[in-house]
Amino acid sequence: MDLQALVCEVHAELDAASERGRVADYIPELGKVPGAKFGIAIATMDGRCVTAGDADDAFSIQSVSKVFALALALGKIGDGLWKRVGREPSGSAFNSIIQLEHEKGIPRNPFINAGAIVVADVILAGHRPREAIGEILRFVRVAANDETVSIDPAVARSEQEHGFRNAALANYMKAFGNIHNPVELTLGVYFHQCAIEMSCVQLAQAGLFLANSGRDPRTGISVVSKERARRINALMLTCGHYDGSGDFAFKVGLPGKSGVGGGILAVVPGKASIAVWSPGLNAQGNSQLGTRALELIAQRMGWSVFGA
Amino acid sequence: MDLQALVCEVHAELDAASERGRVADYIPELGKVPGAKFGIAIATMDGRCVTAGDADDAFSIQSVSKVFALALALGKIGDGLWKRVGREPSGSAFNSIIQLEHEKGIPRNPFINAGAIVVADVILAGHRPREAIGEILRFVRVAANDETVSIDPAVARSEQEHGFRNAALANYMKAFGNIHNPVELTLGVYFHQCAIEMSCVQLAQAGLFLANSGRDPRTGISVVSKERARRINALMLTCGHYDGSGDFAFKVGLPGKSGVGGGILAVVPGKASIAVWSPGLNAQGNSQLGTRALELIAQRMGWSVFGA
Amino acid sequence: MDLQALVCEVHAELDAASERGRVADYIPELGKVPGAKFGIAIATMDGRCVTAGDADDAFSIQSVSKVFALALALGKIGDGLWKRVGREPSGSAFNSIIQLEHEKGIPRNPFINAGAIVVADVILAGHRPREAIGEILRFVRVAANDETVSIDPAVARSEQEHGFRNAALANYMKAFGNIHNPVELTLGVYFHQCAIEMSCVQLAQAGLFLANSGRDPRTGISVVSKERARRINALMLTCGHYDGSGDFAFKVGLPGKSGVGGGILAVVPGKASIAVWSPGLNAQGNSQLGTRALELIAQRMGWSVFGA
């Protein structure tokens, strides 16, 4: 089937749905986004990008940014990162602090909040927060091949004002010696990283290196090594959707990372990178229409990594 | 590279290793198996089976049996099974009981002991244990296309005598109403299922339907539906190695299920089914040489589902 | 104030209450007891026993029996018992299994179910269950100075049939080596011990040795040593009401042990022993009227151990 036709079909089919989940409102800026928004973009190896719906609207990528921050941090300190953060699914809610006590301040994986705060701490590494934030943003712009990607300062500020759980996590890990910079500086980097804004088109293009063994097929730039791309994909599949990761693997069968802003980035190894966005979230805190769209696309294209 | 040459190379390379982990000895029968044993078998779509080492020695498949029992139970009651067992990685040791309290007697997935006991309870379903055990054995024989697969009664008896944790799990779930048959009968089925003996060759052939969209490529028999095969593979990838599942996905990148007897079954969707066996276990309770062999095979063949 | 007048006053005051909590019905035998029952008995040092209401009706003492079993087990193996069971409040529901995993099969105290099962295992100690049950019953009869105390076999049988959580606890501790006899025999002793039937009058008299430094003031028999009586009282105060122990100490201020049958035994060191009974339970699983009656009695008599 033609990919463009498929994307339109899936978008139309789901856009008719009345039940779209609940828009996150723990910070006012996210709560303002219209629940009716729904975009899909698929970037393929040959440089094409097929889209449907609100694929050009910028939205807050939130936790999807953890994928890029992880790739950047691995580039900086390599496998030494795995001494400070684990690689196992967490089996509990995304802001759970229990596991940290049990494992002496080592978060289970880089995609839960605690783990992503450690990754931000690795990127900060004694520099000024402004520099670390700039470095993350440059990394995402290179990956997206788009210099217009930016950060929404109002969202970053709002995260900071409501970020008591993240402050608890960071202080807790600091007590175990697993945060090396001052807590407020590391959190500053983390909150700005979460406030990156991208459209589905930008996001799909930014994820393409993960589908193509670490290399951007359009620019030829090697973003990460082949082995590292494979391993980031593995982490996305096992840990990318908090306590809904098993279900996402079961239904969609692709590496993916969701954000509370309603975006999801999914990777089809060797074939494509998909970004979906719809702000309403399901019970696990992942985009409801987005998850369903990925399920239909993977199924109809035979794209699951687990078999046609 | 030629597959037979690769398998021999990997076997030779690892067989030289002095550090092979620790042979499980919680039941005497397992403790007697020589730690030097090491076999590999790869069954491919064209009906070939390449082997190295002790690939024809029968060993106790233990928890690898959970894959076949799951396929059988899904065939009996379909997706209703997911009301009684979850699909999320467990994030804790394989015999942990904590999670059961938190989730009201619903085990997190069918590959931890508690979940597999529920699966055995579904298969038993009011029949006599002898009949249920026979049904599981027939299913495995059909999948392996080999009528000689059998159960070691001494192992089954020994499991029963030392199975206090499993008895605790089963009684606990019974208290929540999630075991429908008498506890001792369900446990009887479970302990016999774990005592199935197979060689690497038999096991690799028995797993081939999972690599081939649910159909045995040699016999043409459809063992499970295409969608179900994909989903069982997804569960193997996210939950197949207890609290080492994330690490296995990270390093090997294939759906797999390990057993405490030292066997591992791994599936290469669309390509092959691999069985490895070496009794020494690593810290997570998975075969040390076996895991490493799968890592090398996947890497050198470019078989990871997460990219070449 | 005259004690008899006080008891009548408190009984009358509370008996008018319409809200009496919920009668336990996890076994049918307990569910049949009329919720309107309400008795009080206070035994004093001078051999008197003042009563009100249904103080002569026999009821299932259930977990109140744990006090007598503890005293008996300490008499058999002394402080060695504390290697197999702790002395700390549990901080979780009465049938929680979580803590056992954390502490390697050692229950936190002898008054939660797991701890009481270990105590029963100590009393059984290789004898036949019938003998161990007989020994517990004799101990209670001596303490109560009443040969008519008996066990309700229908309750014991019903406990056994519905005791899956207790079976889970016992099997779990067996896996850690903390149950020495066959699980089903130890549970048999435990279930019969819980099925002891006593009236408030019998129970108040049976508790008098704890108020009198270990010696029955009527018979002069030394039941336990002075130090042991003091320590059993300390355990009753800190651990006697599951996760409502702190609240009971806060409101009543006396060592006490409750049972799911609606009975509570409270000790006033140097002064008296009180038994109350009303089958309706509060949210923590302790007799609602009984707890309130003890609060009023302790307050009006100035009997709190924490000050007049």
Next chain:
Amino acid sequence: MDLQALVCEVHAELDAASERGRVADYIPELGKVPGAKFGIAIATMDGRCVTAGDADDAFSIQSVSKVFALALALGKIGDGLWKRVGREPSGSAFNSIIQLEHEKGIPRNPFINAGAIVVADVILAGHRPREAIGEILRFVRVAANDETVSIDPAVARSEQEHGFRNAALANYMKAFGNIHNPVELTLGVYFHQCAIEMSCVQLAQAGLFLANSGRDPRTGISVVSKERARRINALMLTCGHYDGSGDFAFKVGLPGKSGVGGGILAVVPGKASIAVWSPGLNAQGNSQLGTRALELIAQRMGWSVFGA
């Protein structure tokens, strides 16, 4: 026995001990205190104060201050406090955060750190930290009937610099809405309260109102109501020694509150108030010699609340 002779005897007996536990060193100021220090003071109803050893040396009372802060906070908002903090023993280490997640930001009792931070937040109540700290200090001075009690600013500052776990707890409760003031202000009050310095003599005298139904027997001043004194004593007995509370009740049998500086305040209702100090801590984090001294005093004086 003469009380002065007893105190000298117990002091001499224990001062000979070579094994004195480990001096806390998580902040440098505490680590500097000589481990050989050991003081005892007992204040009685008739206004006497018998002492032994270093009873006039000032030390950091640390968590013993939680008793006075609780009394002060109850005076301000009464039983409304119990909506924000529980009254149950915690059953886990003194800085555990796990329980907070389970109970939605409500700490189990006012004597674990999380609970004491809530109490400090109640006292702060929109005022300036300097005022709240002054109010606590005034309360302690009145109770001790001694205007020279003071706060060590170096200890307060050091607590702040090393207080990441407490910052984690406070931020976590703030996320649940159970901290009403800015986190850093509430922590400022808490850290200063912990830095109060007192001698055994001052501390014993400051605790006397708890032994005397809320009234200072020397000044006649009513510090708290009779009922409140009783209830604070109950909380000290069930929750005063973190996860060693049960053991302290078992061995000593008195309401008590320990601090990491090596001090313990114990209350003998109707009779006396005891302060002991020795910096070496046992495995539960309570003064080793201090606990043992209280055990011997209670035993030899027949002062246990659980019977002579």
